[in-house]
Amino acid sequence: MIEIDEVTKRFRRNNSGKQTELVVLEDISFNVKDGELVSIIGPSGCGKTTFLKIIAGLEPKTKGSIRLNGKEISSAGKDRGLVFQTFNLFPWMNVQENVEFGLYELSPKERSERSSRFIKLVGLESFEKYHPHELSGGMQQRVGIARALAIEPEVLLLDEPLANVDAQTAEKLIDEFLKIFEITKKTVIYVTHNMDEAIYASDRIVVLSARPGKVKEIYEVNLPKPRWNYEIRSLPEFGALRYKLRDSLGLAMK
Amino acid sequence: MTETEDLEDQQGNILKNKWVIRAITFAIIVAAWQIAGSNLNPIYLSTPTAIVNAYFTLLTQTGRYSLIPATVETLEATFLGFGLSIVIGLPLGLMMGMFRSIDIAIDPYMNALYVSPRVALIPLIIIWFGIGFNAIVVTVLLLAVFPVAINTYAGVRNIGRSLLETSEVFGVKGMRRFRKVLFPSTIPFFMTGLRLGIGQAFIGVIVAQMLLALSGLGYLITAFGDYFDTPQLMALIIELMVLGVAMTTMVQIIENKISYWKQSERAFK
Numbered sequence: 254m255i256e257i258d259e260v261t262k263r264f265r266r267n268n269s270g271k272q273t274e275l276v277v278l279e280d281i282s283f284n285v286k287d288g289e290l291v292s293i294i295g296p297s298g299c300g301k302t303t304f305l306k307i308i309a310g311l312e313p314k315t316k317g318s319i320r321l322n323g324k325e326i327s328s329a330g331k332d333r334g335l336v337f338q339t340f341n342l343f344p345w346m347n348v349q350e351n352v353e354f355g356l357y358e359l360s361p362k363e364r365s366e367r368s369s370r371f372i373k374l375v376g377l378e379s380f381e382k383y384h385p386h387e388l389s390g391g392m393q394q395r396v397g398i399a400r401a402l403a404i405e406p407e408v409l410l411l412d413e414p415l416a417n418v419d420a421q422t423a424e425k426l427i428d429e430f431l432k433i434f435e436i437t438k439k440t441v442i443y444v445t446h447n448m449d450e451a452i453y454a455s456d457r458i459v460v461l462s463a464r465p466g467k468v469k470e471i472y473e474v475n476l477p478k479p480r481w482n483y484e485i486r487s488l489p490e491f492g493a494l495r496y497k498l499r500d501s502l503g504l505a506m507k
Numbered sequence: 508m509t510e511t512e513d514l515e516d517q518q519g520n521i522l523k524n525k526w527v528i529r530a531i532t533f534a535i536i537v538a539a540w541q542i543a544g545s546n547l548n549p550i551y552l553s554t555p556t557a558i559v560n561a562y563f564t565l566l567t568q569t570g571r572y573s574l575i576p577a578t579v580e581t582l583e584a585t586f587l588g589f590g591l592s593i594v595i596g597l598p599l600g601l602m603m604g605m606f607r608s609i610d611i612a613i614d615p616y617m618n619a620l621y622v623s624p625r626v627a628l629i630p631l632i633i634i635w636f637g638i639g640f641n642a643i644v645v646t647v648l649l650l651a652v653f654p655v656a657i658n659t660y661a662g663v664r665n666i667g668r669s670l671l672e673t674s675e676v677f678g679v680k681g682m683r684r685f686r687k688v689l690f691p692s693t694i695p696f697f698m699t700g701l702r703l704g705i706g707q708a709f710i711g712v713i714v715a716q717m718l719l720a721l722s723g724l725g726y727l728i729t730a731f732g733d734y735f736d737t738p739q740l741m742a743l744i745i746e747l748m749v750l751g752v753a754m755t756t757m758v759q760i761i762e763n764k765i766s767y768w769k770q771s772e773r774a775f776k
Contacts, residue, residue, distance in 0.1 A: 306672075309676055310675075310676075311672050311675060311676065329675045329676050329678065330678070331677070331678055333676075334676075335676045337669065337673065339669060341669050341670060341672070341673040343670065343673075343687075343688065343691070344768040345691045345692075345694075345768055354673075354677050354679065354687070355676075355677030355678060355679070357679070357683060384767075384768055385768070386768050400677075404677065
């Protein structure tokens with residue numbers, strides 16, 4: 254369970270001697286239940302990536318609190334796994350070494366067992382010795398997912414994980430990701446700017462408004478499960494939700 | 508056939524013809540040189556045939572003007588000085604890159620020395636180390652250490668924020684972060700430093716030998732210049748060119764092996 258309570262982020266800037274303040278996020282509050290997938294969607298510049306970085310512990314918040322299972326979050330920790338929009342794999346490490354990046358506390362035997370389990374889960378067995386530059390974008394992001402899952406976090410944080418992958422691959426990957434989240438029973442916070450992706454994947458969708466980012470609306474997604482089924486995209490409820498989402502995003506941009 | 512295929516095809520043809528073009532150019536230059544050289548006072552230009560003869564004379568004769576010991580000595584000084592440049596330049600660059608205070612303290616001197624003609628320090632080196640092998644190695648070090656240190660420094664400063672964030676998320680810090688992230692990401696820059704450094708090292712060794720040695724290729728060049736022995740002089744200059752190309756190529760090959768991922772990464776971004 255993640256409890257997010259009145260999280261505010263302000264950047265102080267020094268404009269030729271004059272102190273100005275930029276409010277990026279204002280009073281963000283919502284909860285994420287165990288095993289739930291919550292998407293955060295909003296126009297660009299609404300601070301959704303900053304928000305995810307605050308949860309990951311990479312960015313300090315100005316005000317408010319974030320608790321993971323009752324424990325206040327203040328810095329990065331292995332109870333949270335982060336998947337990056339730009340993959341952020343280490344180019345000099347092969348797939349296995351990348352997946353094992355956060356596993357230094359394990360014995361060599363446990364480490365290789367753990368990494369091969371997650372490499373298999375994302376369907377990259379037999380690519381262990383490949384380097385990132387030898388892999389397609391989609392495959393690189395699978396490594397990113399495996400690396401984040403391998404530390405066995407309680408929450409998985411995804412920052413527009415499919416934004417750098419072509420549309421066809423993205424459609425295939427989202428299905429695989431959903432299956433993986435189901436198998437690993439992960440609580441997921443999913444940042445995206447893609448409405449279809451958000452509806453297709455989420456239990457709930459949090460819409461943020463632009464500058465400052467505030468919670469504009471929270472939508473429950475009551476579509477049938479399992480979701481890895483293309484038919485879902487043609488259900489009338491899908492279309493209806495998409496319409497509402499579009500409307501509130503449009504409003505959010507004004 | 509698409510346009511890009513056309514282009515590739517053209518480039519493929521050019522590549523195949525590359526050595527033909529070079530062979531023809533070489534033949535024209537040699538022929539023109541031979542004709543021009545034969546019609547001038549041999550002191551000015553000499554001729555390719557005379558130079559080849561001179562080269563074999565140098566190669567086969569013994570004593571003070573023998574080519575092989577001079578070459579060996581020159582290469583020894585180059586590699587020793589260059590090795591020292593790595594031993595000093597790499598940690599120096601890393602420290603400057605990682606610790607802001609060291610950077611602030613050293614940077615002005617590094618810059619001042621880097622942009623000044625460091626061969627001007629040779630007289631001082633002679634005062635300190637006398638004339639001979641040590642002074643030559645020190646000169647090489649003085650020239651080659653800067654490209655190595657400065658490029659390594661640039662490598663550390665250039666590491667992407669995103670890779671540091673990734674380290675933080677996965678709890679990788681301190682020495683482990685240095686070993687797994689900082690140092691490997693610096694390697695391509697360090698290798699560039701080596702490539703530039705070996706050229707500088709070679710310049711350093713020849714200049715130093717010209718000024719302060721009684722042996723080595725630099726000394727032979729000065730000596731044959733003094734005797735107006737142009738064919739021998741030209742033979743030595745050509746050998747220097749060949750050695751210079753060989754050394755940079757060697758570093759380039761190591762560079763491609765070690766930072767194999769760099770090129771495709773650049774293409775990706």
